[in-house]
Amino acid sequence: MYLAPVLFIFIPILASLVVYLFKNKFATYMLFVSQLALFIIFFLYLRALQTSPELSLIVFGGWDERFAISFFNDRLSLILIGLTIFIMTMVLLYTFKTNQKEINFLFFLMFLQGIFLGLLQTNDLFNLFVFVELMTVIVTILIAYKKTNHSFTAAIYYLLLNAVGAIFFLIGIILIYYVYGSINIQYLIQNMNLHSDENLIKLAFVLMMSGISIKAAFFPLFTWLPRAHSVAQTSISALLSGLIVKGALYMFIRIYLEMFSKANYNMSEFFFYLGAITAILGVVFALSQNNLKQILAYHTVSQIGIILMGLASASELSYIGGLMHIFNHAFFKSLLFLGVGLVIYGYQTKKVYAIRGVFKSMPWTSILLIIGMLSITGAPLFNGFISKTLIKYDFKDDFFKMALFTVVNIGTVTSFIKFSQILYGPKVAVLKQNNLTQLISMSLLGIGCIFIGIFYISIGQLVFNTDLSYVKIFDVRQWIEYFTYIFIGMIIYVYVVKKDFKPFKILRELSVTFENANYMFILYMVFISLLMFFR
Amino acid sequence: MNPILSFIVILIGVFGLATSKNIIKSIFCVSIIEVGTILLFLNFGMYEGGSIPILNSIGIEIVDPLPQAIMITTIIIGSTITSLGLMLSVKIFHHYGSIEWKTVLKRDI
Numbered sequence: 001m002y003l004a005p006v007l008f009i010f011i012p013i014l015a016s017l018v019v020y021l022f023k024n025k026f027a028t029y030m031l032f033v034s035q036l037a038l039f040i041i042f043f044l045y046l047r048a049l050q051t052s053p054e055l056s057l058i059v060f061g062g063w064d065e066r067f068a069i070s071f072f073n074d075r076l077s078l079i080l081i082g083l084t085i086f087i088m089t090m091v092l093l094y095t096f097k098t099n100q101k102e103i104n105f106l107f108f109l110m111f112l113q114g115i116f117l118g119l120l121q122t123n124d125l126f127n128l129f130v131f132v133e134l135m136t137v138i139v140t141i142l143i144a145y146k147k148t149n150h151s152f153t154a155a156i157y158y159l160l161l162n163a164v165g166a167i168f169f170l171i172g173i174i175l176i177y178y179v180y181g182s183i184n185i186q187y188l189i190q191n192m193n194l195h196s197d198e199n200l201i202k203l204a205f206v207l208m209m210s211g212i213s214i215k216a217a218f219f220p221l222f223t224w225l226p227r228a229h230s231v232a233q234t235s236i237s238a239l240l241s242g243l244i245v246k247g248a249l250y251m252f253i254r255i256y257l258e259m260f261s262k263a264n265y266n267m268s269e270f271f272f273y274l275g276a277i278t279a280i281l282g283v284v285f286a287l288s289q290n291n292l293k294q295i296l297a298y299h300t301v302s303q304i305g306i307i308l309m310g311l312a313s314a315s316e317l318s319y320i321g322g323l324m325h326i327f328n329h330a331f332f333k334s335l336l337f338l339g340v341g342l343v344i345y346g347y348q349t350k351k352v353y354a355i356r357g358v359f360k361s362m363p364w365t366s367i368l369l370i371i372g373m374l375s376i377t378g379a380p381l382f383n384g385f386i387s388k389t390l391i392k393y394d395f396k397d398d399f400f401k402m403a404l405f406t407v408v409n410i411g412t413v414t415s416f417i418k419f420s421q422i423l424y425g426p427k428v429a430v431l432k433q434n435n436l437t438q439l440i441s442m443s444l445l446g447i448g449c450i451f452i453g454i455f456y457i458s459i460g461q462l463v464f465n466t467d468l469s470y471v472k473i474f475d476v477r478q479w480i481e482y483f484t485y486i487f488i489g490m491i492i493y494v495y496v497v498k499k500d501f502k503p504f505k506i507l508r509e510l511s512v513t514f515e516n517a518n519y520m521f522i523l524y525m526v527f528i529s530l531l532m533f534f535r
Numbered sequence: 536m537n538p539i540l541s542f543i544v545i546l547i548g549v550f551g552l553a554t555s556k557n558i559i560k561s562i563f564c565v566s567i568i569e570v571g572t573i574l575l576f577l578n579f580g581m582y583e584g585g586s587i588p589i590l591n592s593i594g595i596e597i598v599d600p601l602p603q604a605i606m607i608t609t610i611i612i613g614s615t616i617t618s619l620g621l622m623l624s625v626k627i628f629h630h631y632g633s634i635e636w637k638t639v640l641k642r643d644i
Contacts, residue, residue: 067601126605126608130608130612133612133615133616134612136616137615137616137619140619140623141619144623144626147626148630149627149630149631152623152626152627152630153627153639153640155623156558156620156623156624156627157640159616159619159620159623160561160562160565160620163565163616163620164552164565164568167565167568167569167572170572170609171545171572171575174572174575174576174579174602177576177579177601177602178579511640511641513636513637513640514561514636514640515552515553515554515555515556515636518549518552518553519553522549522553
C-alpha cells in the first residue's frame with residue numbers, strides 16, 4: 001500500500017493508453033476494470049492509513065523532503081479523491097455507450113482523471129502548477145471535441161484565460177521560492193509566519209489568489225464558465241462543474257486556508273463578500289437565460305459563491321459546510337447536467353420555452369431531475385439542505401449576511417421554478433436512447449443525493465469527522481422557510497421572470513470579449529493588492 | 536540582470552492581452568508573459584560567478600539547480616499551450632474566416 005498515491009495517478013493513465021493503443025471495442029472495457037481497481041485500492045489505502053499514518057506522505061528519490069517531489073494525503077484530499085473516482089465512474093457509465101467508438105475521447109477523459117488525482121495529492125507547489133496546466137490543456141481538448149464553431153471559440157477562450165491565470169500563479173510560486181527557499185506545501189504551512197509580513201510574499205499571495213480565482217470562476221472572472229459549459233458534450237459539462245472547478249476550490253483551501261492561515265492577512269471578510277456577489281450575480285444571470293445548459297452553468301457560478309461564503313467563514317461548522325457543499329454540488333449538478341443531456345437529446349432543442357411535457361414522456365429522467373432540483377434549492381431531506389444549513393451557522397445572527405444568503409436562496413428557487421416548467425404539459429413523441437447504463441449512473445447519483453440528505457450524521461462522523469447534529473431535518477421552521485421561498489419564488493416567476501423585461505434581455509445577450517475579461521482580471525488583481533498593501 | 540526587466544516583459548504581455556483584438560496576438564502575449572516568468576525565476580536562481588550545476592562540479596560554487604529544472608518544465612508547458620492555441624485558431628479560421636475576437640465571440644443563446 002506504500003505506493004497507492006502513485007497508483008491513483010498511473011492506473012487511469014495506463015488504462016487510457018491501453019484504450020488508445022489497441023483501438024478495439026474490447027479494450028474499452030478496460031476503463032471499468034481500472035475504475036474498479038481504483039475503488040479497491042482507495043479503500044485498502046484508507047484501511048492501511050488507519051493503522052499506519054506515516055503512509056500519508058511519500059517522498060520520491062530519497063532527497064531532502066524540502067526539495068523532493070512528494071505526495072501527501074490528508075482528510076481533505078482523501079475526500080476529494082473518493083469523490084473524483086465516484087463521479088468519473090458515473091460519467092464514464094453515462095457516456096460509454098454513445099462514445100465507445102470515440103477512442104480519443106475516452107483516452108482524454110481517462111487521462112484527465114489521472115491528472116486530477118495527481119493535483120489533489122501533490123505536496124509541491126510547482127507540481128500543483130504542472131497538474132493545473134495539464135488539466136487546462138486536456139479540458140480544452142475535451143471542450144472542443146464536438147468540433148463545431150462555437151466549441152472551438154469556447155475552447156480557446158477557456159485555454160487562454162486559464163493559461164494567464166496559471167502563469168500568474170507560477171509567478172507567485174517563484175516569489176515564495178525566492179523568500180522561503182522551498183516550495184513544499186507542508187513545510188510552508190509550518191513556516192509561513194516567518195516571512196509573511198514581507199512585501200514579496202504579499203505580492204505572491206495576490207498573484208496566486210488571482211490565478212486561483214480565474215480557475216474557480218469567482219465574481220468578475222467567471223466569463224469562461226458558461227461559454228464552456230453550454231457548448232461541451234453533456235458528460236463534459238457535468239465533469240466541468242462537478243469536478244474541474246472543484247480542483248480550483250481545493251487549491252483555494254490548500255493555499256489560502258492552510259498555507260496563508262498563519263499570515264494574518266485578514267482577507268476572509270473580502271472573500272466572504274466576493275462569494276456573496278458571485279452567488280447573487282450567478283443567480284441573476286441564470287434567471288435571464290433561456291438555454292437549459294446556460295441556466296445550469298450560471299447556477300454552478302452561484303453555487304461556487306455559496307461554497308466560498310462557507311469556506312471564508314470563521315467557524316469550523318461553516319467550513320465543513322463549504323467542504324460538504326463541494327461534495328454535494330458535485331452530486332446534484334452532475335445529475336442535473338446528465339438529465340438535461342437526455343432531455344436535450346430527446347427534444348433536439350435547448351430552449352426552455354420550447355420543451356414541454358417531459359414528465360409524461362420521460363418519467364424516470366424527470367423524477368431524477370426533480371431530485372436534483374430539490375437538492376440544489378435546499379429542500380429538507382436532500383443533501384443541499386444539510387450543507388446550506390451548515391454554511392449559515394457562522395452568520396445566522398448577522399442580519400445583513402443572512403439577507404444576502406436569503407436573496408441567493410430565493411433566486412435559486414425562482415430559477416428552478418422556471419426550469420421546472422419543462423416538466424408540465426401533455427405527452428410528446430421524443431427520441432429515446434434506450435440506454436440502461438445512462439439511467440443507472442443517473443440513478444446512483446440521485447440515490448446519493450437522498451442518502452446524504454437523510455443519513456448525514458453518520459456520514460459527517462465517517463467522512464468529515466465532525467458532529468453534524470446541529471442540522472435538524474424535521475425542524476418545522478426549516479420546512480416553513482423552504483415553502484415560503486417557493487411561494488415568493490412563484491410570485492417572482494409569474495410577475496417578473498415570465499414577462500421577460502428588457503434588463504433580462506440585455507443580460508442574456510451580454511457577451512464579454514476577451515480583452516474585457518483581461519481588463520477585469522487586471523482590475524481584480526489591482527483591487528486585491530490595494531486591500532493587501534494599503535489598509 | 537535586474538528582476539525589474541523581467542517584470543517589464545511581463546507587463547508588456549499583460550498590456551498586449553488587454554488590448555489585442557486578434558486571437559494569434561493574444562496567444563503570443565501569453566507566451567511573452569511566460570518568457571518574462573522564466574527570466575524572473577532564472578534571475579532569482581543565479582548569482583555572479585556561479586558554475587553550472589552538473590555532477591562533476593563538486594567542490595565548486597554552483598548556481599541553484601532547482602529553478603533551472605523547474606523552468607525546463609515551464610518551457611514545455613508554454614510550448615504546449617502555444618501550439619494548442621495556434622491549432623485551435625486555425626480551426627476557428629476555417630469555421631469563421633476570421634481570427635478577430637469580435638467576429639468569433641458571438642454566442643448561441
